[in-house]
Amino acid sequence: MADIELALLIDRLMRRIHFGLQEKASRFDRENIGPGGGIILLNLADMECCGIQELTNRVARDKSQMTRTIRSLEAKGLVERRLSRDDARVSLVSVTTKGDRVVEELRQALAETINDILNPMSAQEKQDLKNLVKRAVD
Secondary structure (H helix, E strand, O other), rough: OOHHHHHHHHHHHHHHHHHHHHHHHHOOOOOHHHHHHHHHHHHHHHOOEEEHHHHHHHHOOHHHHHHHHHHHHHHOEEEEEOOOOOOOEEEEEEEOHHHHHHHHHHHHHHHHHHHHHOOOOOOOHHHHHHHHHHHOOO
């Protein structure tokens, strides 16, 4: 049976992270990409280069929503699209050099937000949490 208390605690943590980032957004979101664009950029940075369908599946968005967001990020020079060499029907997306700078700003804001939330924990507790989360997401 699912552990509802754990689920609710993780949900509360995720919301605190989300709201913490929203509070800081004016400091780092100079490209006005919003949370959806940030999620896409962070995922693309992890994946390096991928097809739009793969990215759509990974971030659980519908294809039309993903296409609009990719076009917006592309217009801002943060991502680039090109046709796959293996299959010309597939568009591959990757983060540009300008997009890499935005990703680093996002990562820094995320690290600061999480650090603020975890501040009451000891260094050992943070390391233990890091190890547990790493196991969960790998």
